[in-house]
Amino acid sequence: MQVYSTRNHQQIVSLKEAVVRGLAEDGGLYMPLHIPILSPDFIKNLSKLSQTELFYAIAQNMIGDTMPPQTLHDIIEEVFNFDLPVVHLHDAMYSLELFHGPTLAFKDVGARFMSRLLAYFYRNENQTLQVVVATSGDTGSAVAAGFYEVPGIQVFILYPKGKVSYLQEKQLTTWGKNITAIEVEGTFDDCQVLVKQLLSDTELNAKLKITSANSINIARLIPQSFYYFSSFAQLQSLGKPIVYAVPSGNFGNLTGGILAQKMGLPIRQYVAATNINDVVPQYLKSGLYQPQSSKATISNAMDVGAPSNLERLQHFFPHFPDFQKGISGYSYTDQQTSEIMQDVYRKYGYILDPHGAVAYLGLTDYRKEHPDTIGVFLETAHPAKFKDTVESILGISLALPESLQVFANKEKKSICIDNHYQTVVDIIQSKNLN
Numbered sequence: 001m002q003v004y005s006t007r008n009h010q011q012i013v014s015l016k017e018a019v020v021r022g023l024a025e026d027g028g029l030y031m032p033l034h035i036p037i038l039s040p041d042f043i044k045n046l047s048k049l050s051q052t053e054l055f056y057a058i059a060q061n062m063i064g065d066t067m068p069p070q071t072l073h074d075i076i077e078e079v080f081n082f083d084l085p086v087v088h089l090h091d092a093m094y095s096l097e098l099f100h101g102p103t104l105a106f107k108d109v110g111a112r113f114m115s116r117l118l119a120y121f122y123r124n125e126n127q128t129l130q131v132v133v134a135t136s137g138d139t140g141s142a143v144a145a146g147f148y149e150v151p152g153i154q155v156f157i158l159y160p161k162g163k164v165s166y167l168q169e170k171q172l173t174t175w176g177k178n179i180t181a182i183e184v185e186g187t188f189d190d191c192q193v194l195v196k197q198l199l200s201d202t203e204l205n206a207k208l209k210i211t212s213a214n215s216i217n218i219a220r221l222i223p224q225s226f227y228y229f230s231s232f233a234q235l236q237s238l239g240k241p242i243v244y245a246v247p248s249g250n251f252g253n254l255t256g257g258i259l260a261q262k263m264g265l266p267i268r269q270y271v272a273a274t275n276i277n278d279v280v281p282q283y284l285k286s287g288l289y290q291p292q293s294s295k296a297t298i299s300n301a302m303d304v305g306a307p308s309n310l311e312r313l314q315h316f317f318p319h320f321p322d323f324q325k326g327i328s329g330y331s332y333t334d335q336q337t338s339e340i341m342q343d344v345y346r347k348y349g350y351i352l353d354p355h356g357a358v359a360y361l362g363l364t365d366y367r368k369e370h371p372d373t374i375g376v377f378l379e380t381a382h383p384a385k386f387k388d389t390v391e392s393i394l395g396i397s398l399a400l401p402e403s404l405q406v407f408a409n410k411e412k413k414s415i416c417i418d419n420h421y422q423t424v425v426d427i428i429q430s431k432n433l434n
């Protein structure tokens, strides 16, 4: 598999280089040069395959030329050792639950796949690899879980001070060993800028080997196309057009969905649902991209004011009218989000987390105009990750799943810094073991 940079179509590198580098040299994001299309016959028979067989077939089609078949098969089996169930809520509304992985958020999918790919591609190198990641809450812990105790790899998690939930913070800061949590006085966007600066710092990269585990890394993107296939497989026999609503922040999840569509999965429509950080819904209306500074909401993993993956989406849809047609944008306030969580809990006994709730709202609004469709919304986090918020909105008490309880009992360890580039560089250099 070869990839190109969104900023320069002639800048072509191998998948290995793209995964190890994270961001292209020119600051662009890597995109697949060719997307092999799966046959209609394969699509028709999706449901005959087990999850592992299905994901392996898709991965083989896409990146089969980059490693031996058995290695790829082992990676798929290991990464997806949890369920991705489709739950029927009511009428033609389904929840695709992506939160059954080790850190209880959909980020586990991309982070686990990326860590295995990176470990494979980097297996013969002897220089320490520094993996930096900016997180609005869930990415950091998924990445930490994926790389914990992997020899030769140091992980640096940058997160915005005071803007992640108590349990999310525990999941970021209690690892130790090769995982360092850096608490930045600033927003998620500030953290993301710091990461991009690290990756494009030629002087630093001459000394250290640095990569990013953010959704800008193409290894995160690829597996985020898989669960669209497995969920589609379960619903296609109903014989109606299928629509997906994706709760979006940096738009990596939705970009994975578009990738699935480009591989031949006949998804009718995507709904991009955001909180009040609505840069993309606004862009879909006006054609003007106006990044903003991010505003804090109860769906904090989507508090992104300058979504990185828009650049990729623009490459998937080079003509703006196609972009507008392929993705419907909706945005919601915290008030609307809380109300729908109460409503769905009361009527159907289902606990939405604040992110899934935003997607549920988007899907409901879209389906008002297109009633003859089957709607799937992505439930991207376990509600217990946002225990305080969910409990106060629903007036219930939530039991912590055991995997969260373990983190809650550990002691937070982080390095608190101002939003200052050189300080981050100093921390990273101090952990360089070469």
Ligand SMILES: *Cc1c(COP(=O)(O)O)cnc(C)c1O
Binding pocket: 105, 106, 107, 137, 138, 139, 215, 247, 248, 249, 250, 251, 252, 253, 254, 301, 302, 355, 356, 380, 381
């Ligand atoms: C990261 C995240 C999102 C947003 O996903 P993007 O790929 O950044 O659009 C939504 N929900 C949860 C729970 C997340 O952790």
